[in-house]
Amino acid sequence: MTSEHALPAPAHPGVAGSTPTTGARRAFLAAAVRRPGQIGAVFPSSPRLAGLLASVVPSHGAPVVVELGPGSGSVSAPIADRLPAGGRHLAVELDPALAAYLRRSRPGMEVVDGDARELTSLLAAREAGRVDAVVSGLPWSLFGQADQRAILAQVSAVIGGEGAFTTFAYTHTLAMSSARRFRRLLHEAFDEVVITRTVWRNVPPAYAYVCRRPVTA
Numbered sequence: 013m014t015s016e017h018a019l020p021a022p023a024h025p026g027v028a029g030s031t032p033t034t035g036a037r038r039a040f041l042a043a044a045v046r047r048p049g050q051i052g053a054v055f056p057s058s059p060r061l062a063g064l065l066a067s068v069v070p071s072h073g074a075p076v077v078v079e080l081g082p083g084s085g086s087v088s089a090p091i092a093d094r095l096p097a098g099g100r101h102l103a104v105e106l107d108p109a110l111a112a113y114l115r116r117s118r119p120g121m122e123v124v125d126g127d128a129r130e131l132t133s134l135l136a137a138r139e140a141g142r143v144d145a146v147v148s149g150l151p152w153s154l155f156g157q158a159d160q161r162a163i164l165a166q167v168s169a170v171i172g173g174e175g176a177f178t179t180f181a182y183t184h185t186l187a188m189s190s191a192r193r194f195r196r197l198l199h200e201a202f203d204e205v206v207i208t209r210t211v212w213r214n215v216p217p218a219y220a221y222v223c224r225r226p227v228t229a
């Protein structure tokens with residue numbers, strides 16, 4: 013099933029997230045200047061977009077949640093707000109300085125210095141086989157087709173038939189072939205792809221993809 017419609021506003025008050033701190037903004041900007049081709053953004057996701065991305069995190073039980081490309085933690089905040097006490101939150105970040113910043117600022121999160129392209133082995137090393145949700149902040153439009161496919165295949169493998177996957181795209185990137193290809197790959201990889209309303213107050217405006225039931229799981 014493929015549908016494009018607005019998701020309801022997050023029911024959980026904490027899910028809307030909070031405005032990034034000055035320290036988080038500085039850490040993000042420094043990384044964006046240092047590695048523009050890896051960060052793919054100048055501003056962290058807004059609380060509204062972050063809340064949409066985190067809405068798939070189960071709020072009961074002991075879920076395992078994986079965040080890809082957490083940056084300075086703008087999406088980590090609403091994930092942590094939603095996560096129940098027994099849950100695990102693993103965050104895979106390629107930039108060592110951002111990973112170090114997250115380790116200091118988010119002690120409850122398991123920060124994994126690593127590459128999302130090696131997702132399954134990174135999780136196996138941490139005995140996190142079954143994953144309930146993967147929340148991605150990765151800059152997909154900067155990746156080639158092989159990397160987009162490889163990461164989506166690993167996300168599909170780890171969430172299986174029961175889990176959920178969210179990610180986002182900037183509205184202006186739909187003019188780029190890599191972003192259009194990524195959308196096509198999502199529709200190939202998942203039985204359900206919901207495209208949320210545009211968050212106009214994000215800079216730049218963006219929307220989220222909420223995906224379930226990988227076709228290969």
Ligand SMILES: C[S@@+](CC[C@H](N)C(=O)[O-])C[C@H]1O[C@@H](n2cnc3c(N)ncnc32)[C@H](O)[C@@H]1O
Pocket residue numbers: 050051052053055056057080081082083084085086087104105106107110126127128129148149150151
């Ligand atoms: C656009 S920023 C998003 C940051 C944050 N999630 C947000 O929404 O504000 C992209 C993040 O993905 C990280 N990243 C890029 N490629 C990666 C990869 N292959 N594996 C893990 N992280 C990666 C970057 O270092 C950066 O922190």
